[in-house]
Amino acid sequence: DTEVTQTPKHLVMGMTNKKSLKCEQHMGHRAMYWYKQKAKKPPELMFVYSYEKLSINESVPSRFSPECPNSSLLNLHLHALQPEDSALYLCASSQEVGQPDEQYFGPGTRLTVT
């Protein structure tokens, strides 16, 4: 099973709303990632979690707040977003950070900020 699940599939939120994106994997992976992808662009890394600890924050604005409650779950809390934050948000996981290994991606959450 190489499945990473993400909910919701689509999300529309206003600039004053607070919402959360959820990601789950049951492959026993200890590394999890959030990426952002704009149309016709490659995925851009936002955060990396290794063994439930934040190991990389790619200078992401504080209106995006990641959380890793346990080894299978990864959340992205959203608050006071801007219309330019509208994008496809992808979660991924891999065995571990620090060794060459493929990352498995979820289907993404299509976020629209109005």
Place this chain on the structure above:
Amino acid sequence: DQQVKQNSPSLSVQEGRISILNCDYTNSMFDYFLWYKKYPAEGPTFLISISSIKDKNEDGRFTVFLNKSAKHLSLHIVPSQPGDSAVYFCAASGDNTGKLIFGQGTTLQVKP
């Protein structure tokens, strides 16, 4: 500064023929390379990878070639099928942080 480049935004190939997608990189520290396939409104799907200690890796219809001296890799799909029509991203890593650097993608169209 783009460290991973896919210079061809699109490629059109006849069904049954070979598709060759190219990728160049600039960072000599990269030691692991991956190809992903992406359909619209879906997440990228892992296809095949290669470590810098190899120059070729094969999996079914997919073969990845790595030329370290030229800092170039390519993905060969043979025979190409209409279901292969998608955007293909190459990606690279090399600093043990788990960070993948993606190319801009190449849209492959396989015509029946």
